[in-house]
Amino acid sequence: MKAWQKGSLVVALLVLVGVPWYGSDVLVQFGISTLLLAVLAQGWNIIGGYTGYASFGNSVFYGLGSYGVAIAMVQWHLPFGVGMGFGVVLAVVFAVLLGIPVLRLKGHYFAIATLALSQVMAAIVSNIPLAGQNIGLVLPPLNNDRLFYELSLGLLVVATLTIFWLTRSRFGFGLIAIRENEEGAAVMGVNTTLYKVMAFALSGIFSALAGGIHAYWITFLDPDSAFDISLNVKMIIMAVFGGAGTVLGPIVGAVSLSAISEFLSSEVTSIAGLFFGIVIVAAVVLMPRGLADMFRRFRKTGWRYFSENIRAHKL
Amino acid sequence: MDLLAQILVNGVLLGGLYAVMALGLALVWGVLNIVNLAHGAFIMLGAYVSWHLYTYLHIDPFLGLPITAVVMFALGYALQRGLLNLIVRAPMFNTLLITFGLEVVLTYLAQLAFSADFRTINPSYAGNSLQWGPVTLPVARLGAFCMAIVLTVGMWLFLLHTRLGRAIRATAQNLVAARLYGVEPRHLYAVTFAIGIALAGAAGGLYGTVSQINPYIGATLTAKSFAIAIIGGLDNPLGVIVGGLFLGIVESLTTLYVGPTYADVASFGILVLVLIVRPTGLLGKTA
């Protein structure tokens, strides 16, 4: 990476860190939501973008992390940090136990299996008394948005650095090889089962940590909101819109889509969701490889970039 | 014992409706390799079309089913030709995303057009039931079940015995084969998708007679349809009947013996098990 690119990243980071001091309360809250979504998108990026297994079940990890913190703090009166650790443990156990059978499935079967798993988890949790069943749990309030903001930002930095490490490590290469040609990877010595499960668990850890922070911030949790499917799809859309399989793509996707959604919500409330759907449809047709790819190629090919994408894919 | 019989009958009646819900999805998936995450939204739209026909034109929902089907057919054809055609040769994942986007768009459009109120289609005979020994058969559910069987068997016959049906099945194997039947591929794709959507719409019309509808039922119905299609198996057109009946009975039994909140756990749990143990479904060929 060139020096000026590194420099601008550092400047951007400093600007972001400072937001709670010079930004309005609304901006900080928007920041927390967006940062957490970006973490989710990056987490998904690990299993979906780099390993090529499009998981529709990362909302399960998010929910496990949320409930981990909630149960630890509300039922067992343990501190937040322990709760986060508990959430992570739950996520890893889930990733390993259910990942092994489910990761044997290919393509959309894997997607559907993870989707089904998230439905099952939501239904199961809503029946467990410890988790407050259908009513959910109320966490001890902590009115410190600045802390939540910096925590979320820190988590995003860690997630992004992890992805960056992936691109230059043996593990990451193994994942990419699995994505590009799983059988070819196995024959060259990649332990595909182990690597897939590890990628799944790693992506789950970030989702769980994000869920934990969110639960404490919102101070309320119920099965429907914790295991919300639309959250899973949002993280996928953001990662893909920005550019799956790139280091910064998911962040760009999360920030841009959140900003658009926020802007529309304040201007034309009922149309916001509709517009989101239209953006997704248009993006899949015109820029299927995400913003990252568009920025790179647009300079060379100009507006033809979009028509070329269509021509390559239409019947 | 009587209670068990009633539960089983409930399950079968539900299963028939489930089967026709999943039929369109299985067709489009098996032939066009389109995994339609918006399927449930089309069921929802079909229900609203039937509701409008009933409320404003006083057309009986069962008799008016063909009209609903034709309207949805046109919608499906336009969508495939105008939009989905553009990504046929893209990676499968793009289809998942675009159909998800469609689901969002359709749900919001429905909310804008029809408001979020719950509605039902309530013809005068809807509250009646027939007695068959110890078992009560609500007329509406029985009607939905019969129509469902008619549609499913009709679909199966169409695919096996008509020229167009054979062309559609040939396309599932090979696009060139479609040309051999003298049908232009884009038109064939669009017709197949349109049939799938028409079936979803018809299922919606039936659904509206036995359950409440609102713009948001799409997502759950999509999930259910997926479960049915996969559990039954995509290779065999009759797979959806097996899948639907199986799921209908399992859900009824679970509701009685475990608890109503566990019905979903049972369906999706079974889906996961099937995917892990026998991904080709109950009627599919083993890999």
Place this chain on the structure above:
Amino acid sequence: MTALLEVRHATRRFAGLVAVSDVSFTLAPGEILGLIGPNGAGKTTLISLISGTLAPSEGEVLFEGKSITHQPAFRRARLGIGRTFQIMRPFPGLSVLDNVAVGALFGHGGGQAQLAKAREQARSSLEFVGLGKFIDQRADELGGPGRKRLELAKALAMQPKVLLCDEVMAGLNHVEIDEVIDVIRKVRDQGISILVIEHVIKAIKSLSDRLLVLHHGVKIADGTSDEVLANPTVVQAYLGKKRT
């Protein structure tokens, strides 16, 4: 001298079709064994049984005297078995260099831990097969002959003890075939044993120490090139039954 690779009574069935039936043979260290037979004889299936891509329905595969019959493909790769695929399997999104680097990272003995060292090793494998100039191109931009060499380079970067080559000469012209023959000889000079599947009889005759012939999944001959090619059963298999 113990055989490096030994296959004992290997059989593989696919739902009613017997692809490989009771095949036994050995591969000695430093040997080049040619595997020939008409199309559909089961050659690729046999190779898949050795590389671990498929499991045998019956029989055993032994490597360096130890049974590897139930080991998964990746473990066999780490033991030192490398293979190329007839239907090639590049990593399309990666550069040519990185394609080969995967082999260096995960090959024999678990491969390199450091990406930089793996890339160096990949570079030398690519030079070895003659693809030095294409290092930074995307793998899916290579032409047919280039892709065949890429397959070879990927397997070589694994530093295997045994190399299984599946039709690396298919679709090449005379000049390219001679170049590949040279490369394979150089590979053997490095001490690697090679099992080569090939259709170009002239090429495989000049390359191999021994020939093994499969027909309808059954081994019908095993010996030196001259013995095997004079064998009437072999001739019949290729030309069909003689008219009486």
